[in-house]
Amino acid sequence: MKSFARVVLSVATTLFGLLLVTFVISRLLPADPVLAIVGDHASESTIEQARIQLGLDKPLLVQFGIYLGNVLQGDLGNSIRTGQPIAEELLRVFPATLELATCGVIIGVVFGIPLGVWAAVRKDTHIDHLVRFFGLIGYSVPIFWLGLMGLLVFYAKLDWLPGPGRLDFGYEELVTPVTGLMTVDTLIAGDIDLFKNALGHLILPASLLGYFSLAYISRMTRSLMLGQLRQEYILTARVKGVPERRIIWKHAMGNILVPLLTVIALSYGNLLEGSVLTETVFAWRGLGLYITDSIFGQDMPAVLGGTIVVGMIFIIINMLTDVAYRVLDPRAR
C-alpha cells in the first residue's frame, strides 16, 4: 500500500513538473496565440473577444491554475484550433502511433539483437564491419529522405507496397474505430481484405522506424555482448566444452538481458513519442505530428495534453521495465 502511494506521488510530481515547464516555455515565445485562430486580417475587437474567450487575458499563473484544476477533474480541455475535445483527438492519434511504434520496435528487436550478437561473435571480421556499417546508416541517414526513397522504390517504381496513409484513401471511412489500431479494427470488422490492406500500409513506415531502432539496438547488443564474451566464466564454459551456441544465447545473453531491456524500453519510448518526419512523409496522423502541429499553432491545451500522454508513456514503460527486471534478475526481487 505504501509503495502504491509512493508511485502515485512520483507520477503526480513528474507530470506536474512536465506540465509546468511546457506551459512556461510556450508562453515565453514572442508570438501571440490568438493570431493562430483569428488570422492576419481580423479586427481588434475580434482579437480582444477571442483573447477573453480563451482566458488569455488572465495572469499566467491563474491560467495554469485553471488548467491544472480541469486536468484533475479529467478534463483536458478543447483544442484552440479545432474546438474539439483534446482527449478525443489524442484517442484518435495515439493508437496510430502505438501501432506503428510497436511494429517498429518488434522489427528492431527481432533483427537488431541477432545482428548485434552476430557482429560481436565475429568481431573485426567483414561481417562485423558490414553490420556496423548497416547500423550506422540507419543512425545517420535522415529518416525523411529514407522514407521518401522507400516510397519511391517500393511503392512508385516496384509497386510492391501500398502508398502513404493507414489504408488506401477512400477506404478509411469504412472502418469503425474500436481500438483505433487499424489492423485490429479491420479484424474486428471481419474484413480480411481491409486487414491485409492495413498491414500493407504498415510495412514501409514500420520497417523504417524498425531500421532506426534496429540500428540502436544492434549497436548496444554488440557492445554489451563483447563485454560479456571477455569474461572469465565464458572461458571456463568453453574449456568445459559447453557448445558455443549455448554459451552465447544462454550464459552471455542471460547476463546482458537486463541492460538490453533498458535499451529496448528507451527505444520503444522514443518511437511512441511519435516520429514527426515519418508521420509527415506517410500522411500518418500520429502523436508526433499532433504535438508538432499544436506547437506551431500555439494550441497550448493540445500541447499540454500531448505532453501528458508522452509523460505517461515513459512512466508506464519505466514501471513495466522495473517489473521485467524483477522477473529476469533474481537479485532485483
Place this chain on the structure above:
Amino acid sequence: MKPFLRSALQGSLAAVAILASSVAAQAKTPADTLVMAYVIDDFISLDPAEIYEFAASEYMANTYDRLVVIDPDNTSQLKLQAAESWSVSDDGKTFTFKIRPGIKFESGNEMTAEDAEFSMERFVLLNKNPAFIMNQFGLTAENVKDKVRVKDPMTLEVELDAPYAPSFFMNCLSYTSVVVDKKTVMEHEENGDLGHGWMRTNYAGSGPFFFRSWKPNDSLVLEANEGYWDGAPKIKRVLIKNVTESATQQLLLQKGDIDVARNLTGDQVTAVSKDPNVKIQSKPKAALWYMGLNTKNPHIAKVEVRQAMKYLVDYDGLGESMFAGTGIKHQSFLPDGQLGAYNENPYSLNVTKAKELLAKAGYPDGFNITMETTNKTEARELSASLQNTMAQAGINLIIKLADNKTTLTKYRASEHDIYLGEWGSDYQDPHSNAEGYLMAPLAKRNQWVDEARSQKVLAARDEKDSAKRAQMYVDLQKMALEESPYVIMFQRVETAALRKNVDGLIIGPTFDLNLYRDVVKH
C-alpha cells in the same frame, strides 16, 4: 548460430514479400468518389460565421448556398444563388433580396427569408474573424437586429448606414451571405451562443454537397446533395485527405491513388506535367507576395530608397524559376481579376538605376537592414534571392526567419523594418486591397497613413459608376507604384494537378470559388 540467423532473416524477408505482393494489387480511387490530397490544416471551425481560411472557405462554398456569389467565369459579374433577385432603393441604402423558393436544407426545412435574416445577424453578432466585412456597412452587434429584417416570408431587407457603391456591398455579400438553417442551428444553442459551439464541428446547410465528417488535420468527407435545387452533383462523394508533404502528394497522384493534388511546388508541377496521366489546371488567386517597408525606419522614409528597392528584385528570373506555375509577376496592389486592376509592371531588375536612386537619397554605399519573414520554403527561397539582388546595390538584407505567428505579432505591432509575406484580399472587391494597402491595416503597420490618400480611397469605394470607379483605382495604383512602401512582386497562382480522367473541377479566382459540383470521373 549462423544457420539459425540466416533462416530467421530469410524467413522474415519472405514473409514481407508475400504480404507485399498480396496487398499491392488493390488500390486506385473508387469511381464515384473524388479523392483529393490537400493541406487542410488551416481549418479551425466549420461555422460559416467563423470560417475565414483558404481551404475552409472552399469547404463553405461547396456545402452552403449564399444569396449571391461571384461568377467564376467572369469575376466582375455576380451570380444569383439563394437569392432569386435583388434590388437597391433609390437612396442607395436599402437592399432587398427575394429568396429562391424550393431550396431545402439537409434537415428538410425549406429556406425562407427568416433563415437569411438569422444568418446575417448571427454573422455580425458572433463577431468572429470575418465579421468586420459587414461592420464596414454600419452593421454592428447593437443595430443589426433592426437593420436586417424580414419583409415577407421570402423577402429580406438590409439597410446600410450610407449609400455605398452597390457593387461594393454585393461583392462583400458574395462571401458573407451564407444562409444557415435557423431551426437546426437554434436547436443546438447553448447559453445564447447562437449555436456556435455546435456549428464549429457540425453542419446546417443546403449546398450541392452535404457535410459528412471532419477529422481535424486528417480528412474531410462530403456527400452529394441529390436534391440540390440547381441539379445534383455528378460525383457521389468527395474525400479530402490532408497530405502535408508535397512530394508525397506527387507520388500519390502519379500512382493514381488520388485524383487531385492541390499543393505541389513549382518544380513538382513541372515534373508531373510530363506525365501522360496527369493534367494541370491553374488560376491566379487574389493574393500577392510583397515586401512591406516600414517608413518608421529613417532609410525607408526616403521615397528614393523605396523606389530603389523596387528595382532590386529579379522579377523575371524568379518568375521562371521558383514561381513557375505558382505565381505571375504583378506589381500593383489590385490583383489581376479585380475591378480596376492595373496589370502593367513598370519595374525590372536594374542595379544601375537603383544605385543612382540610393546615391540621390544619400546612401551611395547602401546600408544594413533587417527583413522578417516566415520559415516556409517559398518565403525562404524568395528572401535568399532578394538578399542577393539587394546586395548588388549595397543594401545588406539581414534575414530573420521565424514561425509565421511570431513574425506576424511583430508586424502587427509595426516593429519590423521590412516584412516579406503574402496578402490576400478579404473579398472580391477592389476596396479590400485599396483599404488594406492605403489606409489600414497594412498602411498602419508600415506607417504610411495620409488623410488625403484615405479620402481618395473612400471616394473610389462610394463611386456608383463602375467605369469611373475602375479608373479611380488605376490612378491610386499608379501613385502607389511610385511612392508606396510596398514592393509587390508576384500574384499567387493556384495550380491543381489532376488525373486525366477527372473533368469539371472549377478552380476560381478565390478559394470560395473552387467548386466540385461539376466534377466527373470518366
